[in-house]
Amino acid sequence: MMQNIGVVGAGTMGTGVAHLFAARGYPVVMVDSSEAALARSRELIERNVTLYPLVDGEQPRLDAREVTRRIVFSTNLRELKDSDFVVENVTEKREIKEALYPQLDSVCPPHCVFGVNTSAISITRLAARTARADRVIGTHFMNPAPLKPLVEVIRGTHTSPETVDRTRALLDGVGRDSIVVNDAAGFVTNRVMMLTVNEAMFLLHEGVADSAADVDRLFRDCFGHRMGPLETADLIGLDTVLLSLEVIYDSLRDSKYRPCPLLARMVDAGWHGVKSGRGFYEYPDAV
Structure with a gap:
């Protein structure tokens, strides 16, 4: 079954992640506090679909408008209320991420998994800001996300085996391999x-x-x-x-x-x- 994907943060990484999932046919909701950032993200995705027509080396050339039509661009976190999996990509500042997770926890359905796209911040620490620590996992996408074939998946202290399996299956569904590592500053990469x-x-x-x-x-x-x-x-x-x-x-x-x-x-x-x-x-x- 096709899952609903949430993407929080319309910067470089959030834009790439939204592009990747939408290009593979997933419905995506992208949320950012800035209308300007969302407009720029839409523009970049339309441009990059043309530049990166082969997302996984097998897909035919895609229509940029068709890809962006699969993405809802919003400044309202409540648009994530039907998400099955949310990838968070906000700035690499611990205090900003920590303030966001209780908000996501209150909006997203209980089954929703939170994928933390971070370069170095503790997955366990962010999971502690939620009531679903077992459903928080690191999903360290590399830039540019539509082209990189591998994702570093980080298992927090409380991340459940089911969450690891769900995450790896989702990544496999967009043609991405994954390697699971344990939570530590900077992970492996x-x-x-x-x-x-x-x-x-x-x-x-x-x-x-x-x-x-x-x-x-x-x-x-x-x-x-x-x-x-x-x-x-x-x-x-x-x-x-x-x-x-x-x-x-x-x-x-x-x-x-x-x-x-x-x-x-x-x-x-x-x-x-x-x-x-x-x-x-x-x-x-x-x-």
Whole structure:
């Protein structure tokens, strides 16, 4: 049976997740507090359906209007009242996420699963803000969500085996494989990735490397990476990288996760990477 999907947050990740599910035929309700963000999300999905016509390598080219017709764009959380599965994608600030979950808990039906799309924040901690801790699970989609074949699924302390099974089945239904890991700051992917991109920034900050392009080329040409660490940071969003490093550092108290001063300065300047048009590189076609 086709499930009703809720998506909270119309930023980069929420837009990608809504695109992915709608392109596979699921009815989606996307909620954000900003009408402007929702309008921009609709525009991006229509554009990206054209850019990414093959969501899973098998689908034929899709009609952009047909995909967005499957999505209800709303500023009202109550529109999630019929959701079977909600993917939450709001900003990587713990206090904002913690304030949201009691609201979702009061609106969504009891059977609804909450998928937390986060880079580093504890699934167990967020689940404690609800009356359904067994139905809260981490669903760490990678950017761009319509193209990445694998999702990191995070099992919180109270997440039930049934919730894990439901989540993996849903992801399989949109052509996504999944790997289940346990709840810890940064999980597996960002525990390693954030350390890598942060150290690459320090190498640039300290003058060990002359340019971001030199750092990235070493990783592409020497190790066969598709993208270098600084290109990857731009794609993730430098603001998200900074927030993720701060969460991991606060959780582990390990100095190796101390954010690079260059990163903090760039975020303060509004240089957030691809989504803002400038990061370690410039992106003149950014919407």
